Amino acid sequence: MNREKAWRLRQRMMSAALRVMKQREPHLLEGPGSVLQIPAVLEEKGITRVMLVTSAGFIRRGTLIPLMDKLAGMDIGCEVFSEVMPDPSVHCAEKLHSLYKATGCEAFIAAGGGSVIDCTKIAAALCVRSKTVRQMRGTLQVMHKLPLLIAVPTTAGTGSEATAAAVITDTVKGVHYKYAVSDPCLIPHIAVLDPVLSLSLPPHHTAATGMDALTHAVEAYTNLYASDNVKKHALTAVKMIFADLEKTYEDGSDLGRRGRMLKASYEAGIAFTNNFVGYVHALSHACGALYGLGHGELNAAILPAVLEEYGEAVYGSLSEIAEAAGIEGQDQKERARNLISRIRAMNRYMGLDEKIRPLKQEDFEEIITRALSEANPAYPVPVIWGYKEAESVLRRLLAGNN
Ligand SMILES: [Fe+2]
Structure with a gap:
């Protein structure tokens, strides 16, 4: 059996396993002010001390004061860890874990963007496994139930x-690497989609x-x-994003739109935690760590x-996405191309660069090596790439003519 066939077989087995496992989804709390339902949930579960993880900006702006006041009013102790920076490090997760243990907390609330939630997942995993973070790299290396983890996304x-994944940045001999820890145990128990928190x-x-x-x-x-389930969640997300993202970019004060964007992000999360990401993320992780x-x-x-x-x-698949997004075309090819054009138009409208400015040709080999080792064979990508195809993508991002 050649290498590609072996990879496809492995991916099919992983996909079948995911379908059988039917990953649990978090219990959802939604709507303006839903973050204030958290204290009652904690009380019901007998939690008396909680670790609130967030970013320094949220503490500075006082956004979480109503939640903290309500916790205090219900005699639930609250420790705050607000040192999570973008692209959180292994060291940050270890520090959070140490503080959680030292202060006798019994649950986590992670209120922030992906960095805050991912860092908290890793710290929670450290609570239940006597492994290093690096030893938990990859898939199914946690396999123990985490302490109660409530995720409150603010982006x-x-x-x-x-999702079942957390991305963390590790440093080996001064070089930064991003990698994922993936395990169904990392899926938060409760997700709170409160649009008030994303207004800023x-x-x-x-x-x-x-x-x-x-x-x-x-x-x-x-x-x-x-699977049909993955497609359903992905298309729900796509429809909401095409309908609301640019309008939310123009005017971020509409709670309804903010709420729909939070839901879209959640739906997309359910989709990819059940069918992985692909070469976009693999290249993005490599470039993100380097630059x-x-x-x-x-x-x-x-x-x-x-x-x-x-x-x-x-x-075929892009044509189906295009139809869900209301993008027309005479045949599959035209609808697919129109979808790609629409994505580019969204980027331009929202001022997002179509090239990677610090990208240098001399870094190609490093980026491609990292990206291919992340994606092959872990992600069931539609076409398995080698160096040539990845290089072709980087060339366009370098030239900025994509
Ligand atoms: Fe992502």
Whole structure:
């Protein structure tokens, strides 16, 4: 059996396993003010001390004061950890874990973007496994029930509140690497989609995180073995994103739109946690670790270039996505191409770059090696690439003519 056939067999088995496992979904709390339902949930579960993980900005702006006041009013102790930075490090997760243990907390609330939620997932995993973070890298290395984990996304993009994965940045001999820890145990127990908390998200971040969510939906849908359930969640996300993202970018004050974007991100999260991402994310992780660029911005630039490189292999699936988004065309090929054009138009409208400015030709080998080792054979991508195809995508991102 040649290597590609062996990879496809492995992917099919993993896909079948995911269908049988039917990954649990978080219990959902939704709507304006839903974050204030958390204290009652904790009380019901007998939790007396909770670790609230967030970013320094949220503490500075006082956004979480109503939640903290309500916790205090119900005699639930609240420790705050607000040191999570974008692209959280292994060290940050270890520090959070140490503080959680030292303060006798019994549950986590992760209120923030994907970095905050991912860092909290890793810290929660450290609570139940006597492994290093690096030893938990990859799939099914946790396999123990986490302490109660409540995820409150404040950006509409990563979908981490719905997924079994956490991305962390590790450093080996001064070189930064991003990798994922993936295990159904990491799916948060409760997800709180409160649009009030995303009102302060600036337009650029609204755009970038929204394009990350779109990438999750498109990659999950175009990957092989997408189940009906995956397709349903992905298309729900796609419809909401095409309907609401640009309007939310223009005016972020509409609670209804903010709520729909949070739901879209959640739906896209459910889709990709059940059918993985693809080469857009693999290239994005490699470039993000090398250049320190934002994940959403990178995905926005890389997504159309990767879809073009896939070519006719994805015309069928892209055509279905296009139809869901109300994008027309005479045949599959035209609808697929119109969808890619529409994605580029969204990028331009929202001021997202179509090239990766720090990208250098001398880094190609490093980026491609990392990306292919992440994606092959883990992701059931529609076409298995070698160096040549990945290089072709990077060339277009370098030239900025994609
Ligand atoms: Fe992503």
